[in-house]
Amino acid sequence: MEEISSLQREFYLQEDVVNLAKQLIGKWLMTCVEGKLTGGMIIETEAYKGAEDRACHAYNNRRTKRTEVMFHQGGIAYVYLCYGMHYLFNIVTNQEEIPHAILIRAISPAIGIETMQKRRNTLRVSDLASGPGKLCQALKIGSTHNGHLLTQAPLWIEERGTPVPEEEILATPRIGVAYAKEDALLPWRFVKRPD
DNA sequence: ACACAGATACTCT
DNA sequence: GAGTATCTGTGTC
Numbered sequence: 473m474e475e476i477s478s479l480q481r482e483f484y485l486q487e488d489v490v491n492l493a494k495q496l497i498g499k500w501l502m503t504c505v506e507g508k509l510t511g512g513m514i515i516e517t518e519a520y521k522g523a524e525d526r527a528c529h530a531y532n533n534r535r536t537k538r539t540e541v542m543f544h545q546g547g548i549a550y551v552y553l554c555y556g557m558h559y560l561f562n563i564v565t566n567q568e569e570i571p572h573a574i575l576i577r578a579i580s581p582a583i584g585i586e587t588m589q590k591r592r593n594t595l596r597v598s599d600l601a602s603g604p605g606k607l608c609q610a611l612k613i614g615s616t617h618n619g620h621l622l623t624q625a626p627l628w629i630e631e632r633g634t635p636v637p638e639e640e641i642l643a644t645p646r647i648g649v650a651y652a653k654e655d656a657l658l659p660w661r662f663v664k665r666p667d
Numbered sequence: 668a669c670a671c672a673g674a675t676a677c678t679c680t
Numbered sequence: 681g682a683g684t685a686t687c688t689g690t691g692t693c
Contacts, residue, residue, distance in 0.1 A: 518673075527673075529673085536690075536691070537691095538689085538691085552689085553672095553689055553690085554689095555671090555673095555674055555675080555688085556671095556672080556686085556687035556688030556689065557675080557686070558674050558675070560674085603674065604673075604674075605674050606675075646673075647673070647674095649673065668693085669691100670690105670693100671688105671689105672688100675686085676684100676686085677683100677684080677685080678682100678684080678685100679683080
């Protein structure tokens, strides 16, 4: 049995969600579902800055059944269904009552490739987890993981000694948030420069 | 009751 | 690269 060395909860309590989204590039997202260990390095993230961010589900402190977990203390998962068919995985950050979150948009598949290929019904590794819906399918992340504490199985984040230098991280506007008016242009999406 | 969504996989060029 | 069908939970009316 492989030892789990997940990030401590303190990591997720940082105030600056934008900087935290950047720090997550190079960390590893892992799951162990149905006895299958799967995971890879995080290569794309987006920061969502709670009440003050028009692109955030919790903008203006909108608190509903769906957004409730964003108001909890950082370090847990926020998983929701998009377009009625894709699950998207977010990390809740900051202290209680501050609904910050980071959307994980892509990982570089590395552990349990075969399992992910079956779940995704494709052999093409570059297509296994190159999108927020795809990576949830590959890692079998679903609504049951909503609110899950990320320091433990079956869903956690690790430091595996694969730092990504600052100059290899690009900052761009976020995807699919044109409705967010002036906030749509904020450079809060982080992408590891392609190899 | 109803419009639409933080996307993907197809199908063509 | 562009165009399009897909599906249902959620939020708002």
